[in-house]
Amino acid sequence: MSVKQKEKPILEVKDLVAEFTTAAGRLRILDGIDFSLFPAEILALVGETGCGKSVTAKSIMNLLAEQVCKRRGKVMMDGVNLLDLSKKQMRSYLGRRISMIFQNPIASINPVFTLGEQIRRLVRIHMAGEITRVKSELGCTTAAAIDRLAAANLEKVGLTDVDQLMRAYAHQISGGMAQRYRIATAVLGNPDVLIADEATSALDVTVQAHILRLLKRLSAEKNTAIIFITHDLGIAAQLCQQVAVMYSGRIVEVAPTAELFKNPLHPYTRGLLKAVPQLSRKTGLEHIPGTIPDLRNPPSGCRFHPRCRQAMERCRRLRPPLVETKSHQVCCHLYDAGNKEAAWAKS
Amino acid sequence: GQKNIVYATSADVTTWDPSASYSTELTYMVNIYETLIRVNPPGSKEPFSYILTTGMQASDDGLIYTFDLRKGVKFHDGTAFNAEAVKLSIERTKKIGKGAAFIWSDLEKIEIINPYKIRFIMSKPVPLPQIAASAYASYIISPSVIDKEPAWFDEGHECGTGPYMLKNYRAGESWMLTRFKDYWGGWEKDQIDNILVKISNDSLVKLKMLLSGQAAIVNAVPSDSYKAVRDGKKTKVVYGPSYVNYIVFFNTARPPLDNVKVRRALAYAFPYKDIIKVAFDGKATHSRGIVPKGQFGHDERVFQYTFDPQKAKALLKEAGYGGKPLKLVMTYVAGNQAETRMAPLMKDQLKKIGVELELKPLSWPAQWELGKRAEKDGQDLFLLMWWPTYSDPYETLVSLLGTEKKTLWNFAYYSNPEYDRLIRKAYETVGTDRQAALEMYIKAQNIIQKDAPAVAIADAKTAIPALRRLEGIVVNPAYPGGLFFYQMRLR
């Protein structure tokens, strides 16, 4: 954050809290999320299963039904808190300002309509201006203009044989193609923010590479800011400028990528990095002991303390504050004013 | 305008071929076709009315009958009626051999004397007038259609001399009887032009149709509703005699009903009065022998079983069935309203004398089929609704209890040579000496009452619910279910 202080963030999430009401009672899934996203920035959001990455994404998009999930806090975009918007008001944001792609690309395409039908509808929704432009330029019908725009959008994400593709159904195409198609539909309204929720986890490495390259290009060309949610620290390292590490409903550390990998501050981040298998590393893997907390009765204080080797008495009682260092933001008692030295010493 | 009525009924048509007809289509047949003579209802001055004839002479030995035929009668297609038509019709019926054709089995030949005089020569002195007036197998058909197959008729074609013609036949659903302009009897004011027949098996529907005025006449309403219809402002019930009676056969071929005492015990245990009240709305008579009241052969001298549980118990004890309850099975027709009401009453009473009666309602074919095979392993009691084909007790007596090589109707599996001989003799005597025949019939019936292979429960009455506006409804038991629309007047 400190690097880009001069720029204004395009998206700011402040103290986002999400609570689910389930049969088991109220679950506080998000426990105060804070981060900012700057134009053209790719931010990685990493963390273990169930730590709330997807809920964060869906909360930002305002996609969760109010009855199931109560949210507090702010998701600021252009000075507007998205959480305050009604479904109807939200429509002027979704797809236009902020968009999202999901883990399973095939499942996120409606199986009973052709790809063409679906993308055409989105063209109609988001590209009204272009449609009239193309119509007047080429002197064709609206339908033809829509077709043309749809095809152009598909070609932009590197899909070939577009005519045939538009006539295909979701189950007839490969995962890689499906994800390209989803990206095409997601960025068709030129959103400023794209959230990619594990967008490549279901794909092969070779296909994943293509998709990652595509996203990188997109971000560079269109100034789209991307939140890339992933398990894979490799992707975070290679694709993103900033990395946010999440643990059980909180972001425990945010830092520029190089900084984070070189100098992880939070004990959880450190553990995570040591657990990543790497071709080059010959030494054995280390793992974080214990398991992720049960959200039905989360640990008091710092939610990570039961698994933390450096846990102190304070960690058990107090929720750690957000501490800003030169390049990091970290949520840990080790970096409280009084404790700083101790922490540095230990690391 | 026209006088139209709706007749709602369950009496469906099994065939339109007058030679083969032997079932409920009789209702319509008597309006479309005619017989040479017609039996009059009991209590009439004359035993017969002349229809297609004007006179009849019998020889003393009862073997030769000569008829004078009516002149100026036309068939529905315009063909003239004459002796040839009569001869061809009867011969066709005999040849086809379906339905009630057996009534002509003692006919030797028919001689045409002139176009309007014809002679029937019999091999035995059987009661030919009754036969010629039979509700089945005695209709005169136009020579123009005499060669047609039954299938032709079954499509809804006809060609008779009757006052009504058939129109718009929709099998199992509805059809119309419409006035034959050139009917020899001529037409008067208020006679009915069209009768729409609507088939309905549901007595409730028929009741509602009648009450709402949709139907002018129906063949039945729910048993408990007769009072309401009878007392209705616009509706009435016309009662009349009927030859329909309900008979219980005892399986004499196997224990315990092979024991006459047990059979008699049962006969004393049936609640005749209750049955008449609940099943027949009080409008039936306690049977006296298996020949129904009103028919020739029915007589006060025939012994009658009455409801007497004490006696029944005593008889059972005598037969050695005093202690443990006796288990018996009774079959009856599931759809028959009277029978479904009789059965529980019988069961209830028999229980009181220590007989456990299991009720087994079946469809008619199933009941019949079981009855035919049942000597060893079928029902013990067989409840039958019966009506004679023609107005002579012989058919009833021989069919139901005469010795049979293969069971057809004798569900008692009863055989008594003396009885067989007696009724045959009576049958052959009736043409010449009616009184002697009657004595023989009474004797035969008393044999039955003593042996008790079967006991008749009730002789039904015909009850015809109709609108009060519809007059002239005449019940003629010789034509069971037959409605003579020609006699009716709609005011």
Add this chain to the structure above:
Amino acid sequence: MGEVLIRTQSLRTWFPKRKSLLGKPGAWLKAVDDVSLTIYRGECLGLAGESGCGKSTLGRTILQLVKPRSGSVRFDGTALRNLDFRQLQPFRPRMQMVFQDPRSSLNPKMTMLKILAEAIRANPDHDGDSILDQAVELADMVDLRPEHLFRYPHEFSGGQQQRICIARALATCPDFIVFDESTSALDVSVQAQILNLIKRLKQRLGLTYLFISHDLNVLAQVCERIAVMYAGQIVEIQESGRLFSSPGHPYTRGLRDAVPIADPEAKQTFVSIKGEVPSLVDPPAGCRFHPRCDFADRLCATRVPELQRLERHRSWIRCHRYRQLNFNQERR
């Protein structure tokens, strides 16, 4: 080391694809097509390749869970292919498999104890009285506590479920275990736990593994040798270190380069293999990889390359041009 535990020879597993009207297969899906490989006792052989290339099928064929169409599998000297159900039974406990999806591998209606007991009983020479003791021992071996034995699968986390699966595989005292993507559904930290466990067990019990994964990083952690599979065929078998430093096959290289490295310094560009995975029903003629290969020439398009033995012991490659191509340089 050096003793052969498993040897397959020209193994072919074809699945009938869509039946014609008469019920005869119209076409075959050649999931495994001409695979010959050797697994030595005590080693861990990795199996890498893209999704759908037949990795799982190969593993299952070796274990005789699917019957091959032709070729042979020898386990400890015995040809397994022609054995019937009964004859196969003594071999079953000696070979086990651990799947990718632990949740579906555990019967939701059985407690962990029942699951383990079932496996223990499957071993013909198990000690009948002490099933509970053995179960406790097994639980201990996979770092679960005895009280876990009485829980149902849905009461465990994903990592714990995978531990149960491993314990079940161990219960029969096998010689050989196939791990089919056993860690790919897990989080990194849990994955690390499981990988460590697997490695530890191998050392402790002297097991032999076939370790299937699409994640080369993971394979590098546990395997001595790695086989790379492409469209039903093995294209290369290499010692794991060499495979990364100097991959022989263009496909292997492409695969290697596509894996993101968790080190921002590495500066990867995500240049990857072009094109899509070929259909297994009618794979390309010649070298199956040639349509996607940057180095293919005419020969590659027409002639099927043989799996050739490299100079180095226990290394094989299936490529016409591997001598010309030298990917010896370190990764870019």
Add this chain to the structure above:
Amino acid sequence: MKDELKYKHLAEQAAREHRRERKIRTIAFLKRKSAAAALLVLVLITLAAVFAPLVAPYPDQGKGAVNLGERLQPLSGKHLLGTDTFGRDILSRLVYGARVSIFGGLFIVCAAALIGVPLGLWAGYSEGAPGVVISRIGEILISFPAVLIAIAITTVIGAGLTSAVIALIIPWWPWYARIIQGEVLRLKRMLFVEAAQMLGYGKSYILFRHLLPNIMRTVMVMMLLDFGPAIISIGLLGFLGLGTQPPNADWGLMVWEGAPNLMQQPWIAISPGAAMFILVMAFNIFGDNLQDYLDG
């Protein structure tokens, strides 16, 4: 030895925990008003059926004894639901008729499951010929009107509740076979089946130890939801006179017997019809709730 005791203790504790959890869930389930109401209705009717001789005001009339003195009485204190054409107390007959509905329905559903489930298991597990043959037979039986089957059976063994029940089971079990077959085909792809195969266990072992426990839930829900249709079907056959025979009570038969009097004495037909409606509705609501609860 000591260890064993300890494990035994642990096992007991686990079981206790399980029971407690189930209890909590059950209580939550019963807190749903509709479920509780439905269950109450079911329990009441079942109790009435079981203790018919005690519950019915006139037990012998419930069994068919006539009482000509009190024919066609309207509702009154003496006869809460009036009397029928034989003077029998309708309430008593309803109570006895409940036996037919409940036990007949129970029998049909159980028998259909007992036939259908094993066949479905077999068809699903062995694929190939048995699967095809069983599903073909099922298809044929399903497309065969039950009334005709009832007729056929009636002509052989006579009309009665037994024939009606048999006639309904015949086209009923294929549904179970069909659903179970699908379920087995699904479960068969689960990896635990393969795991068991790998341990050397044979088909029947896997079928009964692994697949069967996993389909029991489906079967239970299906049986519960089938109860209503089964009861109605018995009623339908009773209505046609192909089911229970008079003078025994059966709700369908009672509607049929009462139908001719619908205009003057509507209570005769309406009470059994309404009773059947309430019972079936209770089963349906309870089944729906249970399904929700098991799925959720």
Add this chain to the structure above:
Amino acid sequence: MLPFLIRRLAGLVFLLLILTMLVFGLSRALPGDVAAMYVGLKAKPEQIQKARLELGLDKPVHVQYLRYMGRLLKGDLGISLRTHRPVARDLKEKLPLSLEIVLLALLISIALGLPMGVVAAFKRDTWIDSAVNMIGSAAVSLPIFFLALLLQLVFFNWLGWFPLQGRISTMMEFRDPLPAVTRFGLIDALLAGDLEYMADMAWHMFLPVVSLASIPLGLVARLSRSSLLEVMQADYIMAARASGVGETVLFFRYGLRNALSPVLSIMGLSMALMLLNTFYVEQIFNYPGIGYWALASIFSLDYPVLVAITLVLGAIYVLSNTIIDVLRRWVDPRIK
């Protein structure tokens, strides 16, 4: 698509073959003397014997069956034992009557049930939702004969809004019948331009159709609700929402089509169920269709009619399922 249709057709032929064998075999194996029934009440032994020869009943069963099949191929279904009319002819008259009310009932159950389910899903957990749920449960729980009687009692006896029975007013029956073009009464009346006739017929059909429609209506309403709710949870709905597709389009266009497939399957079942239910409904409303005929034939063990009806019902069952499957493929291209 074509191979699929061919396969289904082959299946149909196979099914009919088995059905004929079964029913034919049953009709011969079961007690009940076909010849005696043919001759009718009070038949004499020699008449029965004659009929036996006439009907070919003296031949071995397989010969009889082959003969029957031979005639069947020519469209001859034999002769009714009860009415002695060609079965095929009656079938031609009565089947359309029943199909007409069954199809109308199907139409109504969809036209009402689907919107009910959709609205309930859309207004999930509101009073509308619970009302639809209640109505749906009640509709499937009503025994059909009871419902029919109740409708008669209320709408004829008490309110007098609808006629009691039959398919047209008796007044109309005194007029000449309409030319039978399609044999569907309403359509024929429309073709003949006789709107009065048509209205009268529709008025008579109302109560039978309502009775028939009750169960399918409940099924469709409940199923479309639950299916739609399930579909609305799917990833692709979430994805479309995230791309800015409006809620109404999402629900009524994207969601509905996905939810339709199970609803369609239940319609195939409903069709078969309703055809069986005509047995009761037509009896109660005195509606002269195939159900009424079947029931009358059942009680008189009119085997040729029963065989024919079984065949027709079997064929309709398979055909309607085939149509439904075609529709489902059209709605959902994933179905293979």
